Amino acid sequence: MNKTSSTPSHDIPSYLDPNNLGPWGIYLAQVDRVTPYLGDLARWVETLKRPKRSLIVDVPIELDNGTIAHYEGYRVQHNISRGPGKGGVRFHQNVTLSEVMALSAWMSIKNAAVNVPYGGAKGGIRVDPSTLSMGELERLTRRYTSEIGLIIGPSKDIPAPDVNTNERIMAWMMDTYSMNSGSTATGVVTGKPIDLGGSLGRKEATGRGVFTVGVEAAKRIGLSIDGVRIAVQGFGNVGGTAAKLFVEAGARLIAVQDHAGGVYNDQGLDVVALQTHVTEHGSVLGFAGGEVLQPEEFWACDCDILIPAALEGQLTAHNAPKVKARMVIEGANGPTTPEADDILQANNVLVLPDVIANAGGVTVSYFEWVQDFSSFFWSEAEINQRLVNIMTDAFTAVWNVGQQHKVSLRTATFIVACTRILHARAMRGLYP
Numbered sequence: 001m002n003k004t005s006s007t008p009s010h011d012i013p014s015y016l017d018p019n020n021l022g023p024w025g026i027y028l029a030q031v032d033r034v035t036p037y038l039g040d041l042a043r044w045v046e047t048l049k050r051p052k053r054s055l056i057v058d059v060p061i062e063l064d065n066g067t068i069a070h071y072e073g074y075r076v077q078h079n080i081s082r083g084p085g086k087g088g089v090r091f092h093q094n095v096t097l098s099e100v101m102a103l104s105a106w107m108s109i110k111n112a113a114v115n116v117p118y119g120g121a122k123g124g125i126r127v128d129p130s131t132l133s134m135g136e137l138e139r140l141t142r143r144y145t146s147e148i149g150l151i152i153g154p155s156k157d158i159p160a161p162d163v164n165t166n167e168r169i170m171a172w173m174m175d176t177y178s179m180n181s182g183s184t185a186t187g188v189v190t191g192k193p194i195d196l197g198g199s200l201g202r203k204e205a206t207g208r209g210v211f212t213v214g215v216e217a218a219k220r221i222g223l224s225i226d227g228v229r230i231a232v233q234g235f236g237n238v239g240g241t242a243a244k245l246f247v248e249a250g251a252r253l254i255a256v257q258d259h260a261g262g263v264y265n266d267q268g269l270d271v272v273a274l275q276t277h278v279t280e281h282g283s284v285l286g287f288a289g290g291e292v293l294q295p296e297e298f299w300a301c302d303c304d305i306l307i308p309a310a311l312e313g314q315l316t317a318h319n320a321p322k323v324k325a326r327m328v329i330e331g332a333n334g335p336t337t338p339e340a341d342d343i344l345q346a347n348n349v350l351v352l353p354d355v356i357a358n359a360g361g362v363t364v365s366y367f368e369w370v371q372d373f374s375s376f377f378w379s380e381a382e383i384n385q386r387l388v389n390i391m392t393d394a395f396t397a398v399w400n401v402g403q404q405h406k407v408s409l410r411t412a413t414f415i416v417a418c419t420r421i422l423h424a425r426a427m428r429g430l431y432p
Ligand SMILES: NC(=O)c1ccc[n+]([C@@H]2O[C@H](COP(=O)([O-])OP(=O)(O)OC[C@H]3O[C@@H](n4cnc5c(N)ncnc54)[C@H](O)[C@@H]3O)[C@@H](O)[C@H]2O)c1
Pocket: 163, 206, 233, 234, 235, 236, 237, 238, 239, 257, 258, 259, 260, 309, 310, 311, 312, 331, 332, 333, 358, 359, 361, 362
């Protein structure tokens, strides 16, 4: 038998539509791109093309009006070769199994890229939570947790917040799992409130990671942070924190766009005043310290660093050719379409991909889980320093692989991560 190649049997699982693979199709293409660089480990590559375990659950709840509603829920564990599953839970009306599979796989890549001892997992419910009362949301969360309780646990699979879930929901998940198992299990989820075993520094962790890899990359392309012009899409947790850290380091924040509008100031926006405005008004719209920026102008603005930190699919074949920045740092998950990725690369725009750039959040989630196990909590300064060390080392490894193989940083991150995952797979061997 040829030990360097595997024998694909069924490439596409029967439960997906081969003509419309959705996000899972994008992930499969990324794995194909990296396979030539995996050497002997390519023998195991089919492992990455199928999730280890996918659970689909029915989540029935009684609505406030007395009727019974049913929602479709998922928990997918893509890979657990390097440790327990880890990944968020998304509440959104458009969640699909394909999307949860892809997000779980990207968690495998992200966790291996920063070398935290986790596999990849993700969960979700097809629901628009804005249509539910607080009581309905709690019942939904608790029933879902109970249904996926079969496969989650502090040493099995550890959920966390994602789109439309937060620390309030994590508290309900922790309580439900604990009630079912008969003792308080703080380590079953991360992103919890501080008083329930959450970690200091978790809230800012993703933005801090974005800033850290940005500084590292800037050094390598000869870009000084002092006076550098940055533009940020999304001024929430990730974008707001990253913008603040860049400004504190001497950068000039010239443009911000969020769901309601955009603001521009060539001399630099006052980041603290803008944060106060957003807290008070819910958006950057109407901020007095800058001029109004139209959506199309945002992508073409005269900046050095562009940080998409809002939604997926924002940089497209349509707007990517207009980008003037020298570097794009993906704070959001999946903000750049594959076509835009190729255009940016052809135009010499360096893209720091999500699978490394926004890994600061899961890194501090890992710290939270470690602190919960030992019931010993670290100082914020200690957490931030450890985060910076991990992100810097991870970025250096990815950069070096990119240089060695002359590939994009996205492919380089996949090479580093897939090698780690498949090396673990090979060492463990195939059971039985
Ligand atoms: N929070 C984390 O720890 C974390 C970790 C990894 C990845 N991410 C990713 O980062 C992204 C942002 O997450 P967050 O936690 O900062 O969310 P958030 O809800 O705090 O902020 C989201 C921001 O995006 C803006 N936005 C929404 N729709 C928009 C639109 N159509 N156009 C422009 N802006 C729009 C909102 O106005 C808001 O400013 C998401 O893709 C998320 O998956 C977050």
